[in-house]
Amino acid sequence: METNSSAISLRVNGETHALTVDNRTTLLDALREHLDLTGTKKGCDHGQCGACTVLLDGRRATACLQLAAAADGRTVTTIEGMADGDRLHPVQQAFLDFDGYQCGYCTPGQICSAIGVIEEHAAGWPSAVTADVRPEAGPPPLDADEIRERMSGNLCRCGAYVSIVRAVAEAAAQVAAGREAAGGQGSGAGGTRVTA
Ligand code: FES
Ligand code: FES
Numbered sequence: 001m002e003t004n005s006s007a008i009s010l011r012v013n014g015e016t017h018a019l020t021v022d023n024r025t026t027l028l029d030a031l032r033e034h035l036d037l038t039g040t041k042k043g044c045d046h047g048q049c050g051a052c053t054v055l056l057d058g059r060r061a062t063a064c065l066q067l068a069a070a071a072d073g074r075t076v077t078t079i080e081g082m083a084d085g086d087r088l089h090p091v092q093q094a095f096l097d098f099d100g101y102q103c104g105y106c107t108p109g110q111i112c113s114a115i116g117v118i119e120e121h122a123a124g125w126p127s128a129v130t131a132d133v134r135p136e137a138g139p140p141p142l143d144a145d146e147i148r149e150r151m152s153g154n155l156c157r158c159g160a161y162v163s164i165v166r167a168v169a170e171a172a173a174q175v176a177a178g179r180e181a182a183g184g185q186g187s188g189a190g191g192t193r194v195t196a
Contacts, residue, residue, distance in 0.1 A: 004022060004023050004024075005020050005021065005022055005023065006020070006021060006023055006068075006069040006072070007019070007020050008020075008021060008068060008069055008071070008072035008073075009072060009073055010030065010035075010068070010071060010072070010073075010074065010076055011073075011074070011075045011076065012031070012035060012037065012075075012076045012077075012078065012081070013037075013076070013077060013078060013080055013081025014081065017034075017035060019034050019035075019068070021034065021068045021069060023067070023069050024067070025067070025068045025069070026045075026063060026064050026065070026066060026067060026068060027054070027056075027061075027063040027064075027066040027067065027068045027070075027071050027076070028040060028042055028045070028052045028063035028064040028066075029068070030068035030071075031054070031063060031076070031078060034068075037078050037080055039078055039079040039080045039108045040052055040053075040054055040063055040078050040079065040108055040109070041105055041106070041108055041109060042064065043105070043106070043109075043155070044064070045064045046064065047062050047064060047065040048155075049106070049109075049154070049155045050062065050106070050109045050110070050113060050153045050154030050155060051105065051106050051108075051109040051154075051155075052064045052109060053108075053109035053110075053112040053113045053116075053153075053154065054076055054077060054078050054079075054112055055076070055077040055112055055115065055116060056071065056074055056075070056076055057074050057075050058075070058077075058119070059116060059119075060112065060113055060116030060117075060120075062153075063076075077112075078108070078112070079108035079111060079112060082111065082112075082115065089111070089115065090171045090174040090175055090178070091111050091114045091115050091118070091167070091168070091171040092111055093171070093174075094167040094168070094170040094171035094174070095107060095110070095111060095164075095167045095171075097167070097170070098163050098166045098167040098170060099160070099163045100160060100163045100164045100166070100167035100168075101156075101158070101160050101163075101164075102156075102158035102159075102160050103157075103158050105157070106154060106155065106156045106157065106158075109154055110151070110154045110156065110164055113151060113153065113154045114151065114164075114167070114168045114171060117142075117147070117150045117151060117168065117172075118142075118168075118171065118172045118175050120150070121139050121142050121146070121150070121172065122139065122175075122176075122179075124138065124139050125139075126140065127140075127146055127149045127150050128149055129145050129146060129149040130146070142168075142169065142172045143169075144165050144169070147165050147168045147169060147172075148161070148165060151164065151165075151168065
């Protein structure tokens with residue numbers, strides 16, 4: 001193996017892949033060019049637009065800013081891994097139900113980011129617009145301002161933001177309801193459907 005290449009292992013959407021990549025290869029290019037997972041989009045390639053958002057060990061990451069070699073041994077979930085068989089992830093379903101897209105180019109990144117947002121909110125993470133950040137205050141309502149702030153790293157050139165906010169609010173409510181029904185952790189997102 002050339003010294004400017006690395007042998008790495010990536011666990012992507014539940015499957016382990018052994019790859020040899022140039023050390024300069026981004027995770028985005030490894031997914032798209034080496035694994036043919038073209039659902040993850042390249043917009044700016046500079047960490048500005050969020051089109052390349054995936055979940056890396058369960059947390060949101062812009063794949064264009066991550067070297068594949070640095071992701072060796074880590075777990076990646078892309079848009080191709082979100083559905084459960086024929087059953088869409090609640091965020092995917094909400095984007096369909098609320099027309100959260102136009103051309104669809106930003107949509108995989110928006111959906112991955114929204115899934116990350118819902119998990120971060122359920123874990124009690126505040127955002128820059130959270131009024132009361134004391135841990136004992138609990139998660140703030142996931143209202144339109146919170147969603148806009150938390151999704152602000154994902155740009156949509158079609159300007160589908162109003163529908164995206166509605167879709168994320170609906171999906172958050174669905175996920176919270178599902179958790180409550182399962183007797184698990186509540187996210188505090190229930191009853192936060194927004195109409196703006
Ligand atoms: S392509 Fe990665 S942030 Fe734009
Ligand atoms: S739906 Fe076209 S860029 Fe967002």
